[in-house]
Amino acid sequence: MGNEGRPAPSNRIVMAGIGLGNQGSGDMSVFLGRDDVQYVAVCDVKKNVREERQNQVNGKYNNKDCKAYNDFREVMARGDIDAIHCATPDHWHAIIVIDACRNGKDVYCQKPETKTLREGKLMIDAARRYGRVVSGGSQRVLEDYRGIVNACWSGAKGNVKSINVNVGPFPVECNKAGEPIPEGLDWDMWLGPAPWAPYHPHRCSGSYNIDGTSWRSFKDYSGGGMTDWGAHHFGGATFAIDVREMEPEEVIFHNENGRKYATCRFPNGKLLHHNFPGRRNLEVEGTDEQGPSKPVPTYAGTGGIYGDFIDCVKTRKRPFRDIELAVHTATVCHLFLIAYELERSLKWDTVKQQFVNDDEANRLVDVARREPWVL
Amino acid sequence: MTHNKTTKMTLAFGAAAAVAAQAVAQTDSPLDNAFNALQTYDWGADRNLLNPIDQAVIATQTDSAARKTLEKRLVDALAGGLSRSAQDYVCRRLRVIGTAQSVDALATLLPAEETSHIARFALERIADEKAGQALRDALPKVNAKLKAGVIGSLGVRRDAKSVDTIAKFLDDADTMTAQAAAHSLGLIGTPAAAKALSQFAAKAPAAMAIPVADARLLCAEQLLADGNKAEAMALYKELQGDSQPSHVRVAAMRGLVSTGAKK
Numbered sequence: 001m002g003n004e005g006r007p008a009p010s011n012r013i014v015m016a017g018i019g020l021g022n023q024g025s026g027d028m029s030v031f032l033g034r035d036d037v038q039y040v041a042v043c044d045v046k047k048n049v050r051e052e053r054q055n056q057v058n059g060k061y062n063n064k065d066c067k068a069y070n071d072f073r074e075v076m077a078r079g080d081i082d083a084i085h086c087a088t089p090d091h092w093h094a095i096i097v098i099d100a101c102r103n104g105k106d107v108y109c110q111k112p113e114t115k116t117l118r119e120g121k122l123m124i125d126a127a128r129r130y131g132r133v134v135s136g137g138s139q140r141v142l143e144d145y146r147g148i149v150n151a152c153w154s155g156a157k158g159n160v161k162s163i164n165v166n167v168g169p170f171p172v173e174c175n176k177a178g179e180p181i182p183e184g185l186d187w188d189m190w191l192g193p194a195p196w197a198p199y200h201p202h203r204c205s206g207s208y209n210i211d212g213t214s215w216r217s218f219k220d221y222s223g224g225g226m227t228d229w230g231a232h233h234f235g236g237a238t239f240a241i242d243v244r245e246m247e248p249e250e251v252i253f254h255n256e257n258g259r260k261y262a263t264c265r266f267p268n269g270k271l272l273h274h275n276f277p278g279r280r281n282l283e284v285e286g287t288d289e290q291g292p293s294k295p296v297p298t299y300a301g302t303g304g305i306y307g308d309f310i311d312c313v314k315t316r317k318r319p320f321r322d323i324e325l326a327v328h329t330a331t332v333c334h335l336f337l338i339a340y341e342l343e344r345s346l347k348w349d350t351v352k353q354q355f356v357n358d359d360e361a362n363r364l365v366d367v368a369r370r371e372p373w374v375l
Numbered sequence: 376m377t378h379n380k381t382t383k384m385t386l387a388f389g390a391a392a393a394v395a396a397q398a399v400a401q402t403d404s405p406l407d408n409a410f411n412a413l414q415t416y417d418w419g420a421d422r423n424l425l426n427p428i429d430q431a432v433i434a435t436q437t438d439s440a441a442r443k444t445l446e447k448r449l450v451d452a453l454a455g456g457l458s459r460s461a462q463d464y465v466c467r468r469l470r471v472i473g474t475a476q477s478v479d480a481l482a483t484l485l486p487a488e489e490t491s492h493i494a495r496f497a498l499e500r501i502a503d504e505k506a507g508q509a510l511r512d513a514l515p516k517v518n519a520k521l522k523a524g525v526i527g528s529l530g531v532r533r534d535a536k537s538v539d540t541i542a543k544f545l546d547d548a549d550t551m552t553a554q555a556a557a558h559s560l561g562l563i564g565t566p567a568a569a570k571a572l573s574q575f576a577a578k579a580p581a582a583m584a585i586p587v588a589d590a591r592l593l594c595a596e597q598l599l600a601d602g603n604k605a606e607a608m609a610l611y612k613e614l615q616g617d618s619q620p621s622h623v624r625v626a627a628m629r630g631l632v633s634t635g636a637k638k
Contacts, residue, residue: 104620125596129596129626129630173422175418176418195496196489198418342436359502371492371522371524373527374524374554374558374559375527
């Protein structure tokens with residue numbers, strides 16, 4: 001029997017968290033607060049962080065059962081863990097999510113779920129191969145854009161033609177000089193599959209600023225604001241105009257007298273603009289007539305996107321932010337990034353997951369990973 | 376001959392006047408200035424100094440001759456001795472514009488711990504067979520720590536020629552190298568890769584059970600995608616044994632069903 005009205009231990013989801021800094025600690029607190037979750041392990045490459053989180057878990061349960069790990073592979077090797085949540089920097093997501101799937105664990109992965117285009121299909125394939133519940137991590141897709149989503153799905157916007165997203169900045173290469181590695185930080189593990197670079201506090205700061213003072217600013221670890229906030233905005237936009245279940249076939253790069261913007265075209269002809277001149281964020285271009293109305297999908301269970309994930313772990317249904325839908329949003333972000341990097345339009349083969357007849361763009365579909373990490 | 380090589384020769388001969396003239400010649404365009412900056416570029420230097428090279432990458436997209444010249448300058452810079460940060464910068468550009476012309480210079484970086492990965496950063500993405508050959512040739516030369524990376528790059532390239540070589544690392548004492556070998560064979564996904572994985576599976580140590588099962592599932596998917604249905608079915612059937620964890624057996628069953636749907 002469960003204590004104090006909690007589900008019996010056999011009915012709780014046994015969880016661990018990997019990457020428990022700013023965002024991860026918030027995720028952990030939500031899962032830890034649920035009666036139907038038993039939190040058993042924390043993992044972070046910063047000793048002080050994992051010890052703080054370990055104490056938090058043990059304090060919650062008033063015991064000493066929570067284990068703390070520096071290396072996520074030790075978490076994966078535990079057969080008693082049903083699910084993990086991952087909030088590491090983005091360059092680690094794919095490796096950890098796929099390893100969790102191959103070890104039979106369900107995953108809640110923070111956004112942006114992928115660092116490269118190739119990673120997306122690999123993550124979807126792993127989830128499907130092993131029948132895992134894998135949820136992306138943008139709660140804003142459903143919760144922040146309800147107004148425009150409801151307007152589109154109710155038919156009030158008529159025949160929706162396009163939507164615009166204003167988001168940035170782009171990520172940059174980091175050349176900051178090295179500083180002494182703080183005690184308790186496993187810098188080699190923090191870098192993981194990313195190219196070696198000397199430690200600098202701005203490289204590994206989990207600050208939400210994208211101004212060169214956080215890992216979110218730098219290409220090796222993130223897609224900058226284009227993926228960090230793009231995961232939310234493009235996710236909301238593709239949900240609103242109902243193209244979240246598909247990927248664009250083309251990204252059109254515009255350069256009008258130095259004013260650069262871009263447009264993704266989906267197979268059904270709908271357009272997703274980025275920084276379209278004169279348009280507001282999430283501004284929809286529709287028609288005057290009333291369009292057909294359809295019910296808006298929503299979360300399962302209780303407790304927002306976290307509750308949706310836990311409910312789906314129990315029911316084995318696909319979560320609201322199923323990895324395939326999350327990857328589609330991330331793909332939009334990456335397609336835009338590559339078009340801006342090459343400063344030209346690109347055609348994307350959604351089946352082959354390659355750019356069409358474009359060797360140069362195809363080189364940017366993925367990056368070589370630093371040994372010993374492979375994908 | 377590049378500006379930099381010219382500079383080095385004139386310095387060697389101690390011709391001060393010639394050096395001065397060359398220095399002037401090297402500052403006649405933003406691109407030349409950027410290549411000069413590359414010579415002393417290091418961690419902490421202003422990244423914007425190199426922007427003209429970035430811009431040249433874009434500007435030469437439709438000019439193959441200019442692109443080839445730009446690539447040559449980057450290769451020469453790499454061969455001329457640069458800081459780790461500058462090598463890192465050059466390899467990132469060669470990831471985008473590198474061709475067979477770049478392979479030899481990149482290959483020389485593969486055996487060194489400091490540069491092996493950043494060399495692969497470019498080599499892995501260069502489609503030319505010469506890049507694959509360089510990676511295969513490097514395997515016996517790189518130390519234990521670097522092997523997993525080279526094997527991983529060969530896997531991503533689906534380098535069928537490396538199957539026999541990679542298979543030898545399945546029982547490597549270094550677990551990450553052995554896992555990289557299994558994963559890469561799965562990615563390569565040829566009948567020969569499937570055979571190597573199946574032969575090893577029977578004697579795989581416990582630490583390799585999940586990586587090998589995963590690699591065989593990957594391999595089966597690739598075989599099926601390439602039209603090798605019988606080989607894919609055989610792999611899936613092998614993975615349905617009681618010795619496999621339940622999620623692997625379920626994955627194999629799902630895969631087997633998918634072979635029925637595949638013509």
